[in-house]
Amino acid sequence: MNLKELSETLGLSQTTVSRALNGYPEVNEGTRVRVQAAAVKHGYRPNSRAKGLATGRSMVIGHVIPSSSRHEMVNPIFGDFVAGAVRKYAEHGYDMMFTNVEDTSIEDAYRSLFQRGAVDGVVLQGPKVREPRIEVLNRMGVPFIVHGRSTGVEVPYDWIDVNNKSSFQRATRFLTDLGHRRIALINGLEDMDFAQRRRAGYLEALREVKVTPDPELMRSAEMTEVYGHHETRDMLRLNDPPTAILTSSMISAVGVRRALHEAGLEMGKDVSVIAHDDDLSYLKNGQDVPIFTATRSSVRQAGEMAAEMLIDRIKSPNDPVKTRLLEAELVVGGSTGPAPNRL
Amino acid sequence: MNLKELSETLGLSQTTVSRALNGYPEVNEGTRVRVQAAAVKHGYRPNSRAKGLATGRSMVIGHVIPSSSRHEMVNPIFGDFVAGAVRKYAEHGYDMMFTNVEDTSIEDAYRSLFQRGAVDGVVLQGPKVREPRIEVLNRMGVPFIVHGRSTGVEVPYDWIDVNNKSSFQRATRFLTDLGHRRIALINGLEDMDFAQRRRAGYLEALREVKVTPDPELMRSAEMTEVYGHHETRDMLRLNDPPTAILTSSMISAVGVRRALHEAGLEMGKDVSVIAHDDDLSYLKNGQDVPIFTATRSSVRQAGEMAAEMLIDRIKSPNDPVKTRLLEAELVVGGSTGPAPNRL
DNA sequence: TCCCCCATTCAAAGCGCTTTGAAAACTGAG
């Protein structure tokens, strides 16, 4: 049933029916009730395309996944972030749209999404250092929000991010306070902005205790379980292996633990481990007592906040830029302990 | 730039420009080239809402996430499935849309999505036993595909599923062949259809060797890491603890392993473990040698196939029902071994 | 040279909704 049919059924004009349904004041209350009842009875749902055409808004927010040839990977944090966001979208009447795109044409994907009127705003996930997409979006005038930030981008933009530097600095200091000096960093891909910031925090903490960073102890790649395992095993073979490992994700941390077990080492005693914990629903850091000492920040909550900030931006395109920096908490679990005395 | 402006720039009618761009034959080749060049030059992108209104198709496929109050969880397999699907969608010019919905009104969500013309078809994920949504979709006449099946639903529908029963039967038989008799099953939520089928396979295999199933050894819940850990620890405390554990996901398997380590048991020697491996990109089952003996079936690939089947269905609504049953492979890793001799 | 036919192109209607500008129906004061 469409608006025309519904209005004919009621013996009213389309105008009145439309207004009654959309809560406009210039409609007799009795009429409104009658219209609403009829709408429910006939299961009338306004066609969203027609509505969008008429209003100029699509009530859809776009996300672009660059899961292309290069990385066939879907970051698990993606799922939780999206779950947080989509929930807020729903509260405000928005739907969420995904597009998949060749790595090479991500910019184009955003442009297309917006210019063809498919979405009212977009979320940019996983920004790299000097992320070109930000300037593209900025120039296009699309409302958008970045989950993360991008060093080297000069234009102003809305973002929400964890304080990666300070949290990794604190985590590293926690380890140096325990006497560790050989501290490894198993980080995400180098060109990701968050990875740079985490490394900066790590380096800063090492500097504080005058430890010269060892390139052998700094690894970076896509943060899979296998990767955590591989790098750990590799570093344990060094002449002077690490006594502590900092890892950028819980998933890799699981791999780290596996490698330590294989080597017959005890986590928290022989080798300390700190992970960054995005508080993923399926991979919680233990129940009551945390398994890993970790820097924790819920990515799901970040998704919710991002959604809200984006919707605000769509509503008021001319408001000043908004940014939000979340501090991760440092939770102490069983994976850390004093540095072993090596003789 | 819209069609009207573009056609004015070219001194042509909207009809001709539209036809030139959409590959209709009744357009002079020279004209077509000229139009296409102008479209590129001016960055013209047809407004998808208008196009949808005119054609009656939205070129969008809907997914509904019931991530509501009850489970605040986003299954990690969701991410990989979606990544597979969205890729195929893109190939065929479709976008993907998500809606979030209260558990209570999932049916309504599908109805709304389709009736308001937002999507051309939908994917139903995670069907339960006697899944009511299937009949709703069927009645509505929406093109849809189910990832999984639903026991007790009588109407015909398209589905793609792993042969859960046979794979768990084979896995269990693999364990009984190794001499195991106390075999635990750490399964997904009982009302999920896949969980029922896996249990059926497990029970069937036990029957073959005349082992009476022990309710104490059959657990079910949302398949998190913490859950795998918790149930394992609990069962190890039994008078007659299991010598082998079958688990429905790699994530829980990680928890199982953690519990075994805590108990000082060696996996593959003291206790054998078989996991179901969805071949998630971030949680691969080892690199060359599998970590866990596992029943493996790529959920990403299932996503791709589902997408293709759905698009076929949208194209030919009257074709006979199509179904696809994937056999999981049983890969042997280091987590299984002969049953220990207990005296 | 004329006419018919095919290849091109076009004007206009229509998709289902919102919204503007105007008309109709009430109200109450005079």
Next chain:
DNA sequence: CTCAGTTTTCAAAGCGCTTTGAATGGGGGA
């Protein structure tokens, strides 16, 4: 009763596209 002022309802235009049905222009056969 009248008439200005509200309140309520309506007809029609417009959002940007596709598609139908008709018009135009050349080319070739008679």
